[in-house]
Amino acid sequence: MTKLAIVAISDTGCVREHNEDNFGFDAEMGLAVLADGMGGYKAGEVASAIAITSLVHTVKQIKGSEEKVDLDGRQHEESAILYRALHQANQQVYDSAHDNNAHRGMGTTFSAAWFHGGKVSIAHIGDSRIYRYRDYRLELLTTDHTVVQELVDHGFYTQEEARASEQRNIVTRALGIDPMVEIDLYDYDVRMGDIYMLCSDGLTDMVEDIDIAIIIRRSSTDLEYGTSELVNKALANGGKDNVTVIMIRVEGGQSGNKTWTHRLNKFFSG
Numbered sequence: 629m630t631k632l633a634i635v636a637i638s639d640t641g642c643v644r645e646h647n648e649d650n651f652g653f654d655a656e657m658g659l660a661v662l663a664d665g666m667g668g669y670k671a672g673e674v675a676s677a678i679a680i681t682s683l684v685h686t687v688k689q690i691k692g693s694e695e696k697v698d699l700d701g702r703q704h705e706e707s708a709i710l711y712r713a714l715h716q717a718n719q720q721v722y723d724s725a726h727d728n729n730a731h732r733g734m735g736t737t738f739s740a741a742w743f744h745g746g747k748v749s750i751a752h753i754g755d756s757r758i759y760r761y762r763d764y765r766l767e768l769l770t771t772d773h774t775v776v777q778e779l780v781d782h783g784f785y786t787q788e789e790a791r792a793s794e795q796r797n798i799v800t801r802a803l804g805i806d807p808m809v810e811i812d813l814y815d816y817d818v819r820m821g822d823i824y825m826l827c828s829d830g831l832t833d834m835v836e837d838i839d840i841a842i843i844i845r846r847s848s849t850d851l852e853y854g855t856s857e858l859v860n861k862a863l864a865n866g867g868k869d870n871v872t873v874i875m876i877r878v879e880g881g882q883s884g885n886k887t888w889t890h891r892l893n894k895f896f897s898g
C-alpha cells in the first residue's frame with residue numbers, strides 16, 4: 629500500500645440550488661472517486677450518488693471475495709476491477725433512469741484513482757478531471773469527453789476558444805446514458821511527494837490551470853489549505869457550478885500488511 633494523505637471538499641457554489649457532485653475516498657485502501665451528475669430536477673445528484681455507491685459496493689465485493697479477478701488483458705487487478713465496477717455502476721444508473729420518470733435522461737461523469745503498490749490506476753468518463761502535480765509541474769492525466777475537446781483534437785478550436793465556448797460543458801460520454809459505456813483506463817507510476825487532484829468542472833471552468841498550479845505549489849505541505857484555496861478561488865471567480873476537489877499527496881511507499889477486510893471495514897465509515 630502506498631501511504632496517502634487525502635482531503636476533499638464539495639461546495640454547491642454561488643448559483644446552483646443543488647449539489648449534484650458526489651465523492652468518496654479511503655486513504656488506507658488508496659481509492660478516491662468523484663462524480664458530477666446531470667439531469668432534470670435533482671436527478672443529477674441521484675445519478676452521481678448511485679454511481680459512487682455502486683462502484684464502491686462492487687469494488688468492496690470483489691476485493692473482499694476470494695474470487696480470482698480476470699485481468700482481461702490489463703496489467704493490474706485494480707484496473708480490471710475498476711472497469712467491471714464502472715460497467716456495473718453504468719447499468720445501475722441506466723436502470724434507475726428507466727424505472728423512474730423523474731430520473732429519465734440522468735447521467736454522471738466519473739473519475740476514479742486507485743493507488744496500489746507504487747502505481748495508480750485511473751478510470752475516467754466525462755469532464756471531471758484528474759491532475760498530477762510533480763516537480764513543480766501540473767499535468768492533466770485525463771482527456772475531457774466533451775464536444776469542444778473533440779474540436780480541439782481535430783484542430784478546429786484552440787484551448788482558449790474551447791474555454792470560452794458556450795458548449796464547453798456538453799459531454800460526449802457519461803455514465804448511465806446508454807446500456808454500454810466506453811471507459812478510459814490508465815496506469816501511472818507513483819512517486820513520493822506527488823500530488824493528485826480529482827475535480828469537477830466547477831473548478832476547471834472557473835480557475836485556469838496556471839492558477840491551480842500556483843495554489844498547489846503554495847500549499848503542497850498543507851493539503852487542507854490547498855483544497856480550500858482551490859474551492860475558494862472557484863467561488864471568488866463566480867462559482868457558477870458545484871465545485872468538488874479531492875487532493876491526494878503520496879507520503880510514502882509500501883506500508884504494513886493490513887488485511888483487505890480491515891481496510892474494507894473502514895471504507896466510508898467516517
Ligand SMILES: [Mn+2]
Nearest residue numbers: 664829830869
Ligand atoms: Mn459540473
